[in-house]
Amino acid sequence: MTEVGRHRQGASWSKKIAKYVEMLRITVLTDLAYAYDMLSRQLFLAVVMFVFVKLWSATYRWEGAVSIGGYTMRQMLWYLALTESISMSTPRTAADIDDDVRSGSLAYSLTKPYKYPWFLYAKHMGKALVGFSGSLIIAGAVVWIAVGPPPVTALSCALGLLTALLACTLDFWAQVAIGLSAFWIEDGSPYRLLYSRVKMLLGGMLLPLELFPDVLRRVVAFLPVGQIYHGPVKTFVSLSLHEFVGTVAKQVLWTIVFIALAGAVYKAGVRRVNVHGG
Amino acid sequence: MATAISTKNLTKVFRTATKEPGLKGSIRSTFRPSVREIHAVKGIDLEVERGEVVAFIGPNGAGKSTTIKMLTGILYPTSGEANVLGFVPWRDRESLSYKIGSVFGQKSQLWYHLPPSDTFNLLAKIYEMDRGEYEKRKDFLVQAFEIGPFFNQPVRKLSLGQRMRCEIAASLLHGPEVIFLDEPTIGLDVVARQNVRQTLKRWNDEEKATVFLTSHDVGDIEYLADRVIMINHGQVVMDDKVKNLKYHYLNKKIVDLRVSGEVKLPALEGVKIVKQAKSGLKLEVDTEVIDINAAVSHILKECEVQDISISDRPLEDIIAAIYQREEVAP
Amino acid sequence: MSTEDRGTQDCRDGTLADGQTVRGLHAIPSVQVQCGTDVPNGPEERGAGRPSRPPRGFRSYASFVYEYMKANLAMQMEYRATFIGRVFGMMLNDAMWLSFWLLYFARFPVVRGWERADVITLWAICALGFGLCFSLFGNISRLASIVVRGELDFYLTYPRHVLLHVATSRMDPTALGDVAFGLVVFFVLVKPTVTQALLFVLSGVLAACIFFGFTVVAHSLAFVLGSSELLSEQATSMLIHFATYPLGIFDGPTKVVLFTLIPAGFINSIPVSVVRGFDPVFFAGLAAAAVLLVTASDRIFKALLRKYESGNLIQVRM
Numbered sequence: 001m002t003e004v005g006r007h008r009q010g011a012s013w014s015k016k017i018a019k020y021v022e023m024l025r026i027t028v029l030t031d032l033a034y035a036y037d038m039l040s041r042q043l044f045l046a047v048v049m050f051v052f053v054k055l056w057s058a059t060y061r062w063e064g065a066v067s068i069g070g071y072t073m074r075q076m077l078w079y080l081a082l083t084e085s086i087s088m089s090t091p092r093t094a095a096d097i098d099d100d101v102r103s104g105s106l107a108y109s110l111t112k113p114y115k116y117p118w119f120l121y122a123k124h125m126g127k128a129l130v131g132f133s134g135s136l137i138i139a140g141a142v143v144w145i146a147v148g149p150p151p152v153t154a155l156s157c158a159l160g161l162l163t164a165l166l167a168c169t170l171d172f173w174a175q176v177a178i179g180l181s182a183f184w185i186e187d188g189s190p191y192r193l194l195y196s197r198v199k200m201l202l203g204g205m206l207l208p209l210e211l212f213p214d215v216l217r218r219v220v221a222f223l224p225v226g227q228i229y230h231g232p233v234k235t236f237v238s239l240s241l242h243e244f245v246g247t248v249a250k251q252v253l254w255t256i257v258f259i260a261l262a263g264a265v266y267k268a269g270v271r272r273v274n275v276h277g278g
Numbered sequence: 279m280a281t282a283i284s285t286k287n288l289t290k291v292f293r294t295a296t297k298e299p300g301l302k303g304s305i306r307s308t309f310r311p312s313v314r315e316i317h318a319v320k321g322i323d324l325e326v327e328r329g330e331v332v333a334f335i336g337p338n339g340a341g342k343s344t345t346i347k348m349l350t351g352i353l354y355p356t357s358g359e360a361n362v363l364g365f366v367p368w369r370d371r372e373s374l375s376y377k378i379g380s381v382f383g384q385k386s387q388l389w390y391h392l393p394p395s396d397t398f399n400l401l402a403k404i405y406e407m408d409r410g411e412y413e414k415r416k417d418f419l420v421q422a423f424e425i426g427p428f429f430n431q432p433v434r435k436l437s438l439g440q441r442m443r444c445e446i447a448a449s450l451l452h453g454p455e456v457i458f459l460d461e462p463t464i465g466l467d468v469v470a471r472q473n474v475r476q477t478l479k480r481w482n483d484e485e486k487a488t489v490f491l492t493s494h495d496v497g498d499i500e501y502l503a504d505r506v507i508m509i510n511h512g513q514v515v516m517d518d519k520v521k522n523l524k525y526h527y528l529n530k531k532i533v534d535l536r537v538s539g540e541v542k543l544p545a546l547e548g549v550k551i552v553k554q555a556k557s558g559l560k561l562e563v564d565t566e567v568i569d570i571n572a573a574v575s576h577i578l579k580e581c582e583v584q585d586i587s588i589s590d591r592p593l594e595d596i597i598a599a600i601y602q603r604e605e606v607a608p
Numbered sequence: 609m610s611t612e613d614r615g616t617q618d619c620r621d622g623t624l625a626d627g628q629t630v631r632g633l634h635a636i637p638s639v640q641v642q643c644g645t646d647v648p649n650g651p652e653e654r655g656a657g658r659p660s661r662p663p664r665g666f667r668s669y670a671s672f673v674y675e676y677m678k679a680n681l682a683m684q685m686e687y688r689a690t691f692i693g694r695v696f697g698m699m700l701n702d703a704m705w706l707s708f709w710l711l712y713f714a715r716f717p718v719v720r721g722w723e724r725a726d727v728i729t730l731w732a733i734c735a736l737g738f739g740l741c742f743s744l745f746g747n748i749s750r751l752a753s754i755v756v757r758g759e760l761d762f763y764l765t766y767p768r769h770v771l772l773h774v775a776t777s778r779m780d781p782t783a784l785g786d787v788a789f790g791l792v793v794f795f796v797l798v799k800p801t802v803t804q805a806l807l808f809v810l811s812g813v814l815a816a817c818i819f820f821g822f823t824v825v826a827h828s829l830a831f832v833l834g835s836s837e838l839l840s841e842q843a844t845s846m847l848i849h850f851a852t853y854p855l856g857i858f859d860g861p862t863k864v865v866l867f868t869l870i871p872a873g874f875i876n877s878i879p880v881s882v883v884r885g886f887d888p889v890f891f892a893g894l895a896a897a898a899v900l901l902v903t904a905s906d907r908i909f910k911a912l913l914r915k916y917e918s919g920n921l922i923q924v925r926m
Binding site for chain 1: 347352354371376378380385389391404405
């Protein structure tokens with residue numbers, strides 16, 4: 001028995017948060033150690049962006065329009081470069097949770113003095129940060145060559161980054177809720193796929209919401225999926241403070257909903273550990 | 279001495295829904311699930327003193343890991359009480375987690391692609407250690423477990439034995455008062471296993487922590503533990519000093535021989551022939567009666583030995599023997 | 609048909625932590641037994657005068673492929689829920705892409721002469737072709753890694769066409785989702801005449817040949833380059849990606865590439881011929897490309913097989 005073991009209950013807030021920051025740092029380190037690997041894997045994004053450049057050049061020329069749905073071609077392509085980068089770098093946290101539940105790692109994490117979901121959150125953000133930077137370098141390079149520099153300002157970047165962080169957080173908690181369903185569901189992969197595809201299509205990853213039929217656009221603009229791609233990316237490429245405030249409000253609202261949902265599932269799930277045993 | 283772990287009538291019943299095969303079965307069991315009850319742990323009473331090293335053994339499925347999971351707060355018991363260092367594990371899990379450490383078999387807590395030093399830094403943060411106390415502790419462990427030479431190499435480049443030493447050192451970083459070691463030598467070769475055992479021994483001679491150890495290796499138990507608790511079918515079937523266990527069950531060594539020519543082994547007290555084939559011989563040596571060295575040199579004198587190997591009785595044998603005795607004894 | 613997700617899905621179910629393959633070709637020993645005991649009944653061994661010439665006939669190979677298919681499917685059925693989930697998952701994935709196009713055409717009815725029905729047909733053909741290729745020959749998407757790891761040894765010990773044997777050893781369950789998607793979408797949304805339906809199926813089969821040939825050639829690079837897994841995978845992904853966009857959106861230089869290096873142009877030029885009016889030139893092009901690629905893949909694989917270095921892992925499979 002050593003001196004080290006005592007106290008701790010009253011540890012300061014900074015110490016409580018430091019462990020999650022360290023987790024984030026270590027995730028970034030791990031992912032950076034494989035940056036080359038990751039970049040070569042994401043190289044395909046260049047092809048995707050090249051095809052988009054061709055598709056939208058053709059579309060703008062055929063339509064004879066300077067602006068479609070409020071986007072110039074430069075805005076449109078940078079919009080797609082950003083959504084594709086986000087999509088490409090979204091961590092598969094739901095699948096990791098699924099693994100943790102099935103392998104029993106989640107149960108073992110209970111013997112450690114940290115909150116499992118917050119630990120994962122740090123990991124999620126770390127992965128997203130490294131992945132997004134890598135993706136954006138590739139996608140951005142293609143689009144830059146095709147249509148020039150991104151149509152952003154310092155303000156739109158700052159606010160865009162803020163909504164992007166919120167979007168990532170929202171997505172994280174939705175993934176936690178889905179991933180924890182592994183306590184009950186035999187194979188979670190179809191549900192994860194469904195979530196990711198609905199998010200891509202309705203979230204405006206391939207096509208900005210402005211180009212959707214009117215009714216669909218109104219519905220999606222309110223749903224959580226509308227806040228993950230479209231919300232932040234629109235802020236980057238075509239900032240409107242009015243829309244920005246709306247986006248942030250909806251992101252916060254939906255995040256709270258998903259935290260509550262994930263919390264409920266987690267509580268029920270941890271109780272489930274007792275039923276399953278090991 | 280104060281008590282580190284105590285349980286009273288600790289019980290765990292798992293309820294699992296059994297699913298019938300096929301689509302029809304799935305549908306039927308959705309509406310009318312048939313539930314099967316598994317009594318994993320049936321009223322266990324334990325008392326472990328501080329500083330004691332206890333080996334917790336039993337066949338697979340005996341309820342060992344369920345018990346450990348309840349003692350570490352992973353599982354809620356169905357009924358009964360437990361107290362670890364003054365905490366009720368499942369209720370005070372987080373407070374308890376600062377005071378216990380655990381190594382769960384092959385469940386690694388080291389980050390595979392990073393050097394152990396990075397995991398140590400992370401753990402220091404997780405356990406909210408001060409910089410100075412962390413550095414001191416780390417230096418002590420790096421030295422005690424002799425992990426310095428590869429402390430800054432990615433874990434994936436380490437051998438299994440090196441990894442296990444890092445793993446155990448990592449779980450001791452926050453200075454736990456009770457440590458749960460679940461199969462610490464599993465999968466290691468003879469040399470690495472001996473090495474892990476020695477480091478553990480050396481560390482505990484210094485720290486005198488309470489150790490709760492499970493292992494399938496008789497050597498681990500003999501070398502490390504003071505006391506053995508054996509469970510089977512969710513119940514304690516034996517609780518004894520290792521010394522006594524040695525006297526009754528660990529006093530036998532198995533000697534396997536390959537000989538050339540005729541086998542003529544004169545009777546020797548304490549040496550029993552278990553199996554005899556044309557050129558092979560299996561002996562059981564009772565080390566209480568005859569020293570193993572004496573027995574072997576005797577054998578070497580009498581036979582033309584081509585190959586010889588000495589081993590402990592496998593744990594399964596010993597457990598079977600104990601279990602039989604427990605059943606026979608009133 | 610997704611290029612990005614397929615890889616990771618395979619990764620998830622196919623490999624353990626240390627990159628050790630657990631499923632796929634090694635997991636079906638029973639099949640190997642069945643295939644080894646084929647009755648030799650091909651025309652070639654007649655009159656050859658040799659006592660035990662390996663079976664080489666078309667019928668023999670058809671039954672060989674058929675047996676493998678049955679076994680692959682049976683293996684998938686062992687995990688029925690997972691299997692069905694995968695099939696529907698892929699249909700969902702394809703549906704997402706198609707929905708993108710439906711949304712796109714709701715906003716822009718015509719682009720460079722392409723209309724909604726053309727793009728639906730294009731997606732249906734690609735899905736059918738890709739699905740046929742990878743449900744029958746699912747293992748070709750792992751060919752490069754099989755070569756690099758020296759796992760070809762196993763196939764070289766059998767008296768069978770090596771490439772065909774490797775290719776049929778595994779099925780990609782998601783590919784069946786593609787097949788189903790292609791058929792459903794075409795017949796429900798396009799409502800074809802009999803001629804259109806026949807042309808559609810023919811295009812699908814020819815597209816499958818192009819996917820097959822190109823993938824094999826891309827993965828055969830592993831014989832020359834060593835670990836070319838990523839490059840080979842991305843080459844196939846590129847073909848699929850280009851094939852699912854209307855040829856009309858690409859400019860001259862890109863088109864040259866699409867009819868040579870990445871032969872997607874033969875596929876994404878065909879829908880108009882299927883739906884609006886048969887154009888023999890495009891079909892001849894598609895058929896020629898299909899035949900050429902399949903033949904070339906066979907030749908190239910065989911030629912490069914000489915460079916095969918086997919593995920340093922000693923693996924004996926019984």
